[in-house]
Amino acid sequence: MSEEEIRGLDRRGPALVYMAVADDVARRIASGELSPGDRVPGELEMTETYGIARMTVARAMRELRERGLVQTVRGKGTFVL
Numbered sequence: 001m002s003e004e005e006i007r008g009l010d011r012r013g014p015a016l017v018y019m020a021v022a023d024d025v026a027r028r029i030a031s032g033e034l035s036p037g038d039r040v041p042g043e044l045e046m047t048e049t050y051g052i053a054r055m056t057v058a059r060a061m062r063e064l065r066e067r068g069l070v071q072t073v074r075g076k077g078t079f080v081l
Contacts, residue, residue, distance in 0.1 A: 021050055021060035022067070029069055029080055040070055040078040 046057045064070045072078045
């Protein structure tokens with residue numbers, strides 16, 4: 001089984017890829033897999049994990065910031081709130 005299948009990312013489905021990634025990270029936060037203060041995996045790691053472009057990862061992180069779930073600190077990374 002590929003990482004995409006594990007993460008539930010369906011490129012053929014109706015959901016936008018960046019939203020699917022944001023939803024997956026949000027699920028990981030809600031489940032406690034990622035706790036407040038934890039660093040969210042970086043862009044490079046996420047591009048490899050999900051098999052997506054860096055711009056798509058950046059858009060997913062923007063979505064999570066808009067949801068109030070993460071905060072990005074320039075030069076340090078993105079952290080769970």
